Amino acid sequence: MGTAEYLIVLGACxxxxxxLELRARVYRRPSRLVLTVxxxxxxxxxxDALAIAAGAWNFDPAFITGIRLPGGIPVEEALFFVIIPTCAILTFEAVKTTSALLARLRTHKNRVKSRAAR
Known part of the structure; x- marks a missing residue:
């Protein structure tokens, strides 16, 4: 795989x-996503740009495409800082929404039980 590995992992994420978007609706609210990420x-x-300029941080050329943004930042790194937080937000929103749905179902089930017990 070589230079495409990083991009493949980001694509897989x-x-x-x-x-998760079916339940989370993160992509349907792009302004919120942009303001968050x-x-x-x-x-x-x-x-990263400062660390690269200082020589404290670098990227193995064997694992990046070689396309660099201003500051010497590989395009994969910029994508990482957008994709990974977006995936985390999707996961969080899906869990939150599912948890709320399960809580409503439990509440409904308990109401039905209490009515049946009367």
Whole structure:
């Protein structure tokens, strides 16, 4: 695989979490997603650029495509800072929504039981 490994892993993360969108509705609220992901991504991209410039951080050329953004940041790194938080938000929202649904079902079940006991 070589230079495509990082991109393949990021793509797999998107594909694995994509079905969560059916319940989470993260992609249907793009402004919320951007407001959540963008500030953190920018912060870490600046941090990476500074670390690369100082020689404290580098990326193995065998595992990246070689496409670099300003500051010497590999495109894979920029994608990482967008894709991984988005997948985390999708997972969180799906769990939150499912938990709320299960709580409503339990409440309904308990109401039915208490009515039947009367």
């Amino acid at each position: 998107v594909l694995i979490t994509l079905p 963008l500030p953190v991504s920018v912060l870490f991209l600046v941090w």
